[in-house]
Amino acid sequence: MRATDLGPCSRDPRGRDAEVMRTGLPSVPLGRVRGIGVGAHWSTIVAVLVMAQVVAVSVLPRAAPGHPASAYWVAGVLASLAFMLSLLAHELAHALTAQRFDITVTRIDLWLLGGVSRLSSPPRAPRAEFLIAVAGPATSVVVGVLAGAAGTVLAAWGAPALVVSPVLWLAVTNGVLAVFNLVPAAPLDGGRVLAAAVWWRTGDERRGTAVAAVAGKAFGLVLAAAGLAQVFAGAVSGLWLVLLGAYLVVSGAAEQSAGEVRHRLGGLLVRDVMTADPMIAPGWWTVRGFLRGLVSGPHRRVFPVVSFDGTVLGVVSLAELARVDDPLTTRISDACRALPDVPVASPEEPLVDLLARTPLGRGRDVVLVLRGPNLAGVVGPEDVAWALELSRSVPIEHHEVTS
Numbered sequence: 001m002r003a004t005d006l007g008p009c010s011r012d013p014r015g016r017d018a019e020v021m022r023t024g025l026p027s028v029p030l031g032r033v034r035g036i037g038v039g040a041h042w043s044t045i046v047a048v049l050v051m052a053q054v055v056a057v058s059v060l061p062r063a064a065p066g067h068p069a070s071a072y073w074v075a076g077v078l079a080s081l082a083f084m085l086s087l088l089a090h091e092l093a094h095a096l097t098a099q100r101f102d103i104t105v106t107r108i109d110l111w112l113l114g115g116v117s118r119l120s121s122p123p124r125a126p127r128a129e130f131l132i133a134v135a136g137p138a139t140s141v142v143v144g145v146l147a148g149a150a151g152t153v154l155a156a157w158g159a160p161a162l163v164v165s166p167v168l169w170l171a172v173t174n175g176v177l178a179v180f181n182l183v184p185a186a187p188l189d190g191g192r193v194l195a196a197a198v199w200w201r202t203g204d205e206r207r208g209t210a211v212a213a214v215a216g217k218a219f220g221l222v223l224a225a226a227g228l229a230q231v232f233a234g235a236v237s238g239l240w241l242v243l244l245g246a247y248l249v250v251s252g253a254a255e256q257s258a259g260e261v262r263h264r265l266g267g268l269l270v271r272d273v274m275t276a277d278p279m280i281a282p283g284w285w286t287v288r289g290f291l292r293g294l295v296s297g298p299h300r301r302v303f304p305v306v307s308f309d310g311t312v313l314g315v316v317s318l319a320e321l322a323r324v325d326d327p328l329t330t331r332i333s334d335a336c337r338a339l340p341d342v343p344v345a346s347p348e349e350p351l352v353d354l355l356a357r358t359p360l361g362r363g364r365d366v367v368l369v370l371r372g373p374n375l376a377g378v379v380g381p382e383d384v385a386w387a388l389e390l391s392r393s394v395p396i397e398h399h400e401v402t403s
């Protein structure tokens with residue numbers, strides 16, 4: 001649809017990609033639970049196959065001998081899929097507990113090394129941090145006990161070992177999942193429990209995050225070293241531990257710097273760092289006319305787009321304007337990204353909450369700050385960098401609202 005006069009911006013066809021970039025994982029949607037999108041990254045298939053292979057090749061031929069390989073593989077794939085469901089239950093337990101503390105959960109993704117629940121903001125108190133963290137392993141323990149009981153009952157009823165063994169494997173694997181995740185090392189659940197404990201004892205959230213992050217990096221190095229030793233001893237499966245260890249080291253470091261940023265920007269609201277009264281792109285102008293005016297203008301690359309009556313329509317970037325085929329006749333309102341695809345914040349929102357739900361970067365180059373229907377300002381990567389660098393030496397304080 002090509003709008004003619006003061007029409008709205010088009011819906012960004014890349015909106016979905018932008019979402020992918022934001023979450024970091026292009027995820028296949030599986031459904032929604034209580035408003036939380038659940039998806040699986042393609043690497044989940046690798047995880048399912050690796051676990052199915054363990055059951056089909058190592059577990060079942062010993063526990064239930066005398067069956068064809070195809071029977072082992074069918075049972076292995078079913079057991080592996082059941083494990084993925086129990087992993088989802090673990091993640092949902094984190095997510096639903098977070099919702100009870102009024103934290104929005106944007107989505108849950110399964111991937112190669114497990115599951116990730118994405119919270120829109122970090123817990124505000126050690127108790128919330130602790131309960132959200134333990135909900136996952138507690139659920140895995142419950143699932144493990146139920147599977148163990150089911151396996152025992154099936155065995156007592158005389159069910160074939162080919163059925164009983166995968167159920168018992170599911171019980172043991174859920175137990176291992178709970179125990180492994182309770183190792184006190186970020187980003188594992190046990191790391192969050194440790195962070196919550198230090199936070200509760202010292203009243204210092206940053207210290208909790210830092211302690212858990214250091215433990216995470218150390219545990220990651222130990223795992224990677226153990227994996228390498230296995231590989232040198234001839235066990236290729238050690239590569240799995242190397243991968244897991246490397247992931248823990250990288251995530252531990254990321255959590256530490258995120259904690260540092262939270263601490264430095266912790267007291268700030270969006271209005272404290274936004275660029276107020278930014279240069280706007282009038283939606284009714286032609287692309288060519290606007291671009292000509294920019295030659296001597298401010299060196300901005302992204303502009304809020306407003307209609308003739310002042311309604312905020314969306315956002316347009318210099319790159320998008322430069323791609324327009326017919327700049328002489330195309331209006332800016334026909335070239336811009338419409339509001340639903342552009343992140344929006346209120347001036348009174350805590351800055352760290354905004355950054356948690358909308359990391360600024362490729363595809364997310366600006367956040368529109370709206371006071372009611374009106375444009376109050378914009379927040380871009382430059383504004384955040386300004387706040388981070390300035391706060392190293394001078395505390396940035398709230399601007400008082402005068403209007």
Ligand SMILES: [Zn+2]
Pocket residue numbers: 090091094136137181189
């Ligand atoms: Zn967990």
